[in-house]
Amino acid sequence: MKRWTLRLLALLVLASLALAHPFEGSGGYVRGEVDFEPNDATPVAGRPTVAWIEYVWVGGLPINPQDCFCTLLFYQGRVSATAQPDAQVRMQFNPRTKRMEGVVTFPKPGPYFLILLGRSMPGKQIPPFIMQTIIQVLPR
Numbered sequence: 001m002k003r004w005t006l007r008l009l010a011l012l013v014l015a016s017l018a019l020a021h022p023f024e025g026s027g028g029y030v031r032g033e034v035d036f037e038p039n040d041a042t043p044v045a046g047r048p049t050v051a052w053i054e055y056v057w058v059g060g061l062p063i064n065p066q067d068c069f070c071t072l073l074f075y076q077g078r079v080s081a082t083a084q085p086d087a088q089v090r091m092q093f094n095p096r097t098k099r100m101e102g103v104v105t106f107p108k109p110g111p112y113f114l115i116l117l118g119r120s121m122p123g124k125q126i127p128p129f130i131m132q133t134i135i136q137v138l139p140r
Contacts, residue, residue: 030129032056034072034116044138045109052101053091056118058129065100066093067124074106075113086112109139 033054036043043049051072053065073085089102106112116131 030056030058030131032116032131034114042136042138043104043106044140045106046140048103048105050101051089051091051104052094052097052099053116056116056129056131058127063118063126063129065091067121067126068100068118069121070100070116070118072102072104073115073117074104075115076108076110079113079115106137109137111136 034051035054037050037052053068053070056063056065056068068091070091072089072091074087075083076086077083086108087104087106089104091100091102093099094101111134114133114135117128118126118130119128120126
């Protein structure tokens with residue numbers, strides 16, 4: 001197994017120890033928050049939901065989400081480097097709201113592992129990072 005795969009799996013095990021909303025990931029090195037609209041409501045299965053990045057800190061330094069090529073992955077079952085996410089969204093800058101956001105539709109209610117993968121946009125200098133946590137998706 002590749003080294004990054006082992007790290008990802010270790011981070012997911014740590015994430016399974018906490019249930020949080022809004023998505024506040026942590027791992028010592030990376031902290032951040034992802035919120036859901038409207039008004040930071042809990043997502044509902046089958047309903048398109050806007051997710052947006054509130055903030056990200058890497059190594060104690062704030063990261064401008066606009067400098068980040070970020071993707072949210074959502075897993076309801078097994079999480080591994082080869083498992084396909086149940087839902088995913090690439091975050092993009094919305095000039096109207098002035099924030100990084102994307103629309104996601106959760107296929108089923110229940111708990112999901114959320115993983116935020118981030119890497120630097122061209123011409124920007126931020127370290128790649130991974131944040132993770134668990135959220136609950138409500139039934140329709």
